[in-house]
Amino acid sequence: xxxxxxxxxxxxxxxxxxxxxxxxxxxxxxxxxxxxxxxxxxxxxxxxxxxxxxxxxxxxxxxxxxxxxxxxxxxxxxxxxxxxxxxxxxxxxxxxxxxxxxxxxxxxxxxxxxxxxxxxxxxxxxxxxxxxxxxxxxxxxxxxxxxxxxxxxxxxxxxxxxxxxxxxxxxxxxxxxxxxxx
Amino acid sequence: xxxxxxxxxxxxxxxxxxxxxxxxxxxxxxxxxxxxxxxxxxxxxxxxxxxxxxxxxxxxxxxxxxxxxxxxxxxxxxxxxxxxxxxxxxxxxxxxxxxxxxxxxxxxxxxxxxxxxxxxxxxxxxxxxx
Numbered sequence: 609x610x611x612x613x614x615x616x617x618x619x620x621x622x623x624x625x626x627x628x629x630x631x632x633x634x635x636x637x638x639x640x641x642x643x644x645x646x647x648x649x650x651x652x653x654x655x656x657x658x659x660x661x662x663x664x665x666x667x668x669x670x671x672x673x674x675x676x677x678x679x680x681x682x683x684x685x686x687x688x689x690x691x692x693x694x695x696x697x698x699x700x701x702x703x704x705x706x707x708x709x710x711x712x713x714x715x716x717x718x719x720x721x722x723x724x725x726x727x728x729x730x731x732x733x734x735x736x737x738x739x740x741x742x743x744x745x746x747x748x749x750x751x752x753x754x755x756x757x758x759x760x761x762x763x764x765x766x767x768x769x770x771x772x773x774x775x776x777x778x779x780x781x782x783x784x785x786x787x788x789x790x
Numbered sequence: 791x792x793x794x795x796x797x798x799x800x801x802x803x804x805x806x807x808x809x810x811x812x813x814x815x816x817x818x819x820x821x822x823x824x825x826x827x828x829x830x831x832x833x834x835x836x837x838x839x840x841x842x843x844x845x846x847x848x849x850x851x852x853x854x855x856x857x858x859x860x861x862x863x864x865x866x867x868x869x870x871x872x873x874x875x876x877x878x879x880x881x882x883x884x885x886x887x888x889x890x891x892x893x894x895x896x897x898x899x900x901x902x903x904x905x906x907x908x909x910x911x912x913x914x915x916x917x918x919x920x
């Protein structure tokens with residue numbers, strides 16, 4: 609075989625592989641690519657039927673309120689035992705001050721612990737329910753906390769974020785999306 | 791092997807079905823494990839949901855559809871054959887064909903010896919006669 613090809617083909621394969629890994633690593637570093645990320649199967653679909661009891665000492669929200677539409681909604685699954693939930697909390701406090709409607713779901717948490725979490729860090733939610741056994745979470749396709757969903761004005765799921773909504777995620781994705789949906 | 795005997799269905803036949811389905815489902819928070827092999831919250835909840843569907847009378851297919859409607863094809867440890875995964879499933883055949891093709895080409899190159907021209911034959915004959 610042509611000597612130049614015998615040398616060139618493996619070299620080209622190695623160079624392409626290197627470029628691919630480099631792109632993957634930089635995009636992982638910037639948070640654009642998440643190898644553990646699973647795209648939600650519910651994007652573009654109506655929010656799943658969700659009827660849960662109110663969290664201790666808080667107004668709850670009903671399935672009808674969830675799908676009333678008319679305004680975009682942020683639905684957040686959190687737990688007092690979840691560290692990234694505390695990390696993302698200030699972002700939701702800021703959103704709530706800006707008038708965004710947030711609905712909370714306390715996931716697999718003791719009611720008193722979840723209530724204490726909100727008392728200590730502030731409560732960004734218009735209403736909070738509790739999913740004691742995680743049954744409702746399965747309907748949402750949730751695989752851990754925190755997870756955050758954005759519903760458009762027709763109560764369709766438009767965005768899902770698994771993991772903490774950091775300042776950067778909020779600035780790059782959440783705020784522009786909410787502005788677009790408003 | 792289901793992690794907790796307490797969560798097993800009383801009917802062994804149904805429990806066997808639940809375990810077979812569970813072994814096909816990826817534990818999304820501990821990738822590479824099935825939900826039958828993991829004790830993550832997600833896996834525990836999914837095992838329970840699968841058993842609830844079976845108790846409610848769902849077929850295996852209906853249980854799988856219930857799960858993938860919520861979690862997508864990613865949750866299946868064996869991805870289904872579809873337009874999106876056709877290349878993935880065909881990849882062993884593609885790579886085998888490419889390898890065979892390359893091997894055949896190399897062999898052919900090696901055996902294809904250019905015959906001597908008349909002038910070369912004459913030169914060899916002349917050298918031999920010396």
